[in-house]
Amino acid sequence: MDVAIVGVGLHPFGRFGDVTGIEMGAIAIRRALADAGVAWREIEFAFAGSYEIDNPDAVVALMGLTGIPFTNVYNGCATAASALTQAANTIRLGEHQLGLAVGMDKHLPGAFSSDPRLYACPSWYGELGHFVTTKFFGMKINKYMHDHGISAATLARVAAKSYRNGALNPNAFRRKPLSEEAILASRMLNHPLTQYMFCSPDEGAAAVVLCRADQAHRYSAKPIYLRASALRTRRLGAFEVHSPWLPIEETAGPTVDASRAAFETAGIGPEDVDVIQLQDTDAGAEVIHLAENGFCADGDQERLVADGELEIGGRLPVNTDGGLIANGEPIGASGLRQVHEVVLQLRGQAGERQVPGKPKVGYTQLYGAPGVAGVSILSV
Amino acid sequence: MARIAVAEGVFTWPSDDPQLIGSRCSACGIVTFPVQDSCPRCASIEMKEHRLPRRGRLWAWTTQEFAPPSPPYAGPTGDAFVPFGVGYVELAGEVKVETRLTRADALRIGMEMELVVVPFRTDDDGNEVVTFAFRPVG
Numbered sequence: 256m257d258v259a260i261v262g263v264g265l266h267p268f269g270r271f272g273d274v275t276g277i278e279m280g281a282i283a284i285r286r287a288l289a290d291a292g293v294a295w296r297e298i299e300f301a302f303a304g305s306y307e308i309d310n311p312d313a314v315v316a317l318m319g320l321t322g323i324p325f326t327n328v329y330n331g332c333a334t335a336a337s338a339l340t341q342a343a344n345t346i347r348l349g350e351h352q353l354g355l356a357v358g359m360d361k362h363l364p365g366a367f368s369s370d371p372r373l374y375a376c377p378s379w380y381g382e383l384g385h386f387v388t389t390k391f392f393g394m395k396i397n398k399y400m401h402d403h404g405i406s407a408a409t410l411a412r413v414a415a416k417s418y419r420n421g422a423l424n425p426n427a428f429r430r431k432p433l434s435e436e437a438i439l440a441s442r443m444l445n446h447p448l449t450q451y452m453f454c455s456p457d458e459g460a461a462a463v464v465l466c467r468a469d470q471a472h473r474y475s476a477k478p479i480y481l482r483a484s485a486l487r488t489r490r491l492g493a494f495e496v497h498s499p500w501l502p503i504e505e506t507a508g509p510t511v512d513a514s515r516a517a518f519e520t521a522g523i524g525p526e527d528v529d530v531i532q533l534q535d536t537d538a539g540a541e542v543i544h545l546a547e548n549g550f551c552a553d554g555d556q557e558r559l560v561a562d563g564e565l566e567i568g569g570r571l572p573v574n575t576d577g578g579l580i581a582n583g584e585p586i587g588a589s590g591l592r593q594v595h596e597v598v599l600q601l602r603g604q605a606g607e608r609q610v611p612g613k614p615k616v617g618y619t620q621l622y623g624a625p626g627v628a629g630v631s632i633l634s635v
Numbered sequence: 636m637a638r639i640a641v642a643e644g645v646f647t648w649p650s651d652d653p654q655l656i657g658s659r660c661s662a663c664g665i666v667t668f669p670v671q672d673s674c675p676r677c678a679s680i681e682m683k684e685h686r687l688p689r690r691g692r693l694w695a696w697t698t699q700e701f702a703p704p705s706p707p708y709a710g711p712t713g714d715a716f717v718p719f720g721v722g723y724v725e726l727a728g729e730v731k732v733e734t735r736l737t738r739a740d741a742l743r744i745g746m747e748m749e750l751v752v753v754p755f756r757t758d759d760d761g762n763e764v765v766t767f768a769f770r771p772v773g
Contacts, residue, residue, distance in 0.1 A: 368704035377669060379642035381707025383755065383766055384699060385733060390721055393697030401744050446698040446739075491676050494695075500657070500668035501723060501731040502676070
């Protein structure tokens, strides 16, 4: 059973004072329903993702108490991909025909923190100051730059592209272009990554309406088909966040595994993809993920970025809505924000940031602690 | 006041020649740090304590230039915070350990490193809490 996305909705990402995460979720759901021309009472099931909100299904109090099966998922930075995958599988299994995936979050400012023991790390690891995600990303890109000849100027160019694309996106958190010089001159947080090369935790919500592909034309003149969605966790030997030690043996990370699985399921290759969303927790992550997802060889990013190939008009348009760097990361919603953007691009509805040439295939990737990745492939 | 380790069983202490304490799987031979009771490769529960080599090479590094969120971070914050280096040191073909580095500059991948024990913080009783770290050799 194939699955189609027939509605997408977003509550803008940023800072919204007293507006609760649940309220933002309800707004995203209403927008997705309106986009699909579906009434809430027609929705047969839902999955909701959040980190901060224990019970995002409480959104039914704002939407209507219809008694549907409504399951909450939390899966680190791949939470939204997990909600989407579970929703799609529910349709694939034939259990239901029309459903919803929604993500919402409302984080405090500053780097994420937690009790290291909840990640199977010892307490002293946190006491010493090692339980910091940004430091992992600093180490990973610093090593990658050493091994594959990537420059700090490339990191600044990638971040500048995100802010430039964010300026074209009315839903983005950061809408002011920043120069490469300003990005490089901002405060160093974890060498070589400066403050403006990182995304920030923030607030927002996103929702998608899914249905059986053979019924999609009842709801949308331009259904977008979910060709694959894959989740993977780290294998022994992958270089992952929150690892007090690593074995001598080295292996590819979960992004590589999820990407290969998704391409295989979809019967589509990286060369067929027209618009790309990558997890850019920082500018270095976008650079690394471009190769980990099969879009280039290690080290080619230096030339691709310099030649503008990752820009909206380039050969490999990446993070056309500004990505995490311009949108921030409300964890539960982030992956559905990626899907929202890809759906708009494939429908030709992305306005000022529309990728030219009628893109037909889109791709999204999430990655985060403690070593989990989610990839989805969508097509017209 | 005493010089006490940040936690028991992480490195041999007190010692003039401290070593990190890991474990080795009796079934498949993998070495972990710190000690763990089960093998992350073969799921065996036959893990034996194993003391790690004191020298190795820097495999990856960055700097920690802001005070980490506290808790869980227990070290100096505010004006007392001093940026530090952090990285993985590959210990003689056995395991890579994540560690504080004694410096935050002039680091390069592949340089030879050795284990040292350095001051970390002063606890409420006035004890000096020490931790393991690695410093460039020579």
